[in-house]
Amino acid sequence: MATKKIKEEDQFSATAISKKLEGLFELQSVDSQIDKLQILRGELPLEVTDLESEIDKLNEHLKSQSDIDEQLNNSISSQEQKIEEANALIEKYNKQQMKVRNNREFDAINKELEFQGLEIELSNKKIKGVGSELEENAEKIKLIKAKIRTKKKHLKNKKSELDVIIKSTEKEEDKLTSKKKKLQKNIEDRLMSVYDNLRTVSKNGLAVVKVERNACGGCFSSITSQHHLNIKLRKDILFCENCGRILVPDDIDQK
Ligand SMILES: [Zn+2]
Numbered sequence: 001m002a003t004k005k006i007k008e009e010d011q012f013s014a015t016a017i018s019k020k021l022e023g024l025f026e027l028q029s030v031d032s033q034i035d036k037l038q039i040l041r042g043e044l045p046l047e048v049t050d051l052e053s054e055i056d057k058l059n060e061h062l063k064s065q066s067d068i069d070e071q072l073n074n075s076i077s078s079q080e081q082k083i084e085e086a087n088a089l090i091e092k093y094n095k096q097q098m099k100v101r102n103n104r105e106f107d108a109i110n111k112e113l114e115f116q117g118l119e120i121e122l123s124n125k126k127i128k129g130v131g132s133e134l135e136e137n138a139e140k141i142k143l144i145k146a147k148i149r150t151k152k153k154h155l156k157n158k159k160s161e162l163d164v165i166i167k168s169t170e171k172e173e174d175k176l177t178s179k180k181k182k183l184q185k186n187i188e189d190r191l192m193s194v195y196d197n198l199r200t201v202s203k204n205g206l207a208v209v210k211v212e213r214n215a216c217g218g219c220f221s222s223i224t225s226q227h228h229l230n231i232k233l234r235k236d237i238l239f240c241e242n243c244g245r246i247l248v249p250d251d252i253d254q255k
Pocket residue numbers: 216217218219220221240241242243244245
């Protein structure tokens with residue numbers, strides 16, 4: 001128990017605080033270097049994801065137009081089927097008409113023949129209508145396909161541009177990332193999450209800044225002399241009262 005207590009106290013000792021601040025500052029400089037490498041990529045990563053989602057949307061559109069195409073073709077097939085059936089009936093009625101015994105039977109069959117003739121006419125009319133819809137739809141499909149081709153070409157170019165940049169900085173970034181991991185291990189979780197939150201909300205990715213000319217190096221607002229003194233003495237993890245960033249003394253990287 002006794003040793004544990006000493007250890008806890010040790011956590012708040014000047015050297016422990018100093019080490020924490022140094023660790024945080026070092027992590028910040030590694031992160032800033034990684035940020036710089038990523039800035040080199042500019043808008044390219046965003047452009048790539050935008051193009052990818054545009055292509056996805058176009059593919060969905062193409063799929064729905066292709067479904068319409070299928071439906072239209074199906075309705076043509078069913079009309080053709082009807083015509084075939086009507087023709088079969090006409091053939092059957094024609095044969096029956098040869099064997100009629102009276103006018104009444106002849107007239108009845110004639111009516112059926114007329115009816116089937118009208119059915120065929122109607123089906124042909126429907127097929128014609130669907131045909132022009134099919135043509136319109138085919139035109140739409142053609143346009144979508146052309147758009148997809150253009151976007152894909154564009155995407156390929158952007159991706160290769162991005163690849164060139166990534167490859168040129170890959171080794172450096174890997175080195176920095178492994179350095180970052182090592183540094184993170186030595187920082188307690190609570191501080192890490194404070195740091196990560198600060199980095200996400202700050203536009204320039206700075207969570208840890210030096211006090212420069214009595215001002216916060218992040219938002220440049222001035223710092224009271226008492227606060228500055230406490231920071232200089234490394235009394236605790238202290239924050240800028242204006243922007244909330246972690247403040248470190250300007251001699252933090254001088255050993
Ligand atoms: Zn500030």
